Amino acid sequence: MAGDAPRVRFAPSPTGYFHVGSARTALFNWLVARQAGGTFVLRIEDTDAERGREEWVDGIISAMHWLSMDPDEGPFRQSERTARYHQAVDALWEGGRLYACDCTRDQIDARNKEHGIQTPGYDGFCRDRVVTREGHALRFRTPDEGITVVHDVIRGPVEFPCSAMDDFVAVKSTGVPLFVLANVVDDIDMTITHVIRGEDLLPTTPKGVLAWEALATLGWVTDGSTGGPSRPMPGLPVFAHLPMLVNEQRKKLSKRRDPVAVESYRDRGYLPEAFLNYLGLLGWSPPGGEELFDTAQMVEWFRLEDVNHSPAFFDVAKLTHMNGEYIRAMPFESFIEACGPWLTGPLAPWPEANFDPAVFAAMAPLVQERVAVFSEVPPMVDFLFLDQPVVEEEAWAKAVAGDELAGTILAAAIEAYSSLTGAWERDALHAATLAVGEGVGRKLGKAQAPIRVAVTGRRVGPPLFEALEELGPDKTLDRLRSALERLAAGSGR
């Protein structure tokens, strides 16, 4: 742990998509690097061949890019560094820190069952047996007594009794090194100063510390893989184990049941700025108590020492609210631009040719203050660009079919709208509709409901008269008439 400029690493294993917990870990690492002129390294932990497909790695990189957290170095892939790990394994083997083991899991379990009642873990059966190194797993000989201390900036010193630590497998029988060892060798070679990761890794940290110390005792040197020459290995890094992100059941976020893919938030129209802001509030909060802040402020305020100890629930509702605040704060032009992907191309629910940017721009200010995520934009304006509106059946049932005055109102609206003498614009429509309502003894709020559903297909949406103005008299009257027809047909009248 030296020096001024920290070198941190974000080391995900590529397992499909970018997990929100990983994003939070990446963010906190990134903050530490940025605030002190440090280096943010990306390392892909893919020692397990079962994992890791190139597309997953691409996914991680692009998600990180979306969040403006491009790595300064990497991606390094552990799968490409096996030769280096073998050197460490040789050193450890020759130093007597490793021994070969030919026990199968079943044998270990059977022995454990025989002895203790149910005590998982390895019993050290092969410690003093002679097993050939080739073709067998290599276990790390952990001390029988004493304690291993992990100095964690967030939690303080955490002590692990060595007696409770079993001889873990460091190298598979295939010769492939496992995570604990590869991790340590990499952190040494990459001169990592701060290991910032999830709390779930805390229990394995003492094993890494032991491996680190074993290597140090054996005179291991770094390989200069980060550019410099070979040099003495650095001391232990600073550890920081971040509190878990949990679901409503207070359990570690699960891939299967919880919405954890960062990509899915991107695809639903969350803003990266809002996403980062929210992530920053999980396990940490700025000294001034601010809730809304950008990454520059986070870089300025963030302190690893200030990170919480307890798990945090990933609350999509709060994220969504925050995203709405960001959307409303956007300059109008930016909002229009950000809506782009939702208005044309495959995401747009209407025929491309029907889309009219001018019409959208006219409605946009009303849309901007009504959506919390961009995926809500199309349904808010689809009636303008669809030949026929999507009629929500529930809305129709309630506001039209279920309203005994609906037919009267619709008919009166057709009459009033078609006899408008001035321009077809919001104020005239407003006044006309007000009159229609008075005709049936209803206030505007109640009177506009059937009209809204007839024309837009929905009970909620942007203000009606602005909408009608943009839609134009032909389509408006058309839709009013067909709604009236449908109503007549449906009710048998």
Place this chain on the structure above:
RNA sequence: GGUCCCAUCGUCUAGAGGCCUAGGACACCACCCUCUCAAGGUGGAGACACGGGUUCGAACCCCGUUGGGACUGCCA
């Protein structure tokens, strides 16, 4: 079973012994505004897990209990 971590409103958190009658935000409820829905405004309900210490004084320090979680794999 073992090891470790954690414990303030439903949720995210502020709180680093007296400033706490515990603050803010999301969610929730009511009202106002209002052409629907939002946004906005006002108000409301809502927490220091429990028990012992230490102290003149504890949400804050210590111990225990309880509860939750993680790990315990030839995954990471």
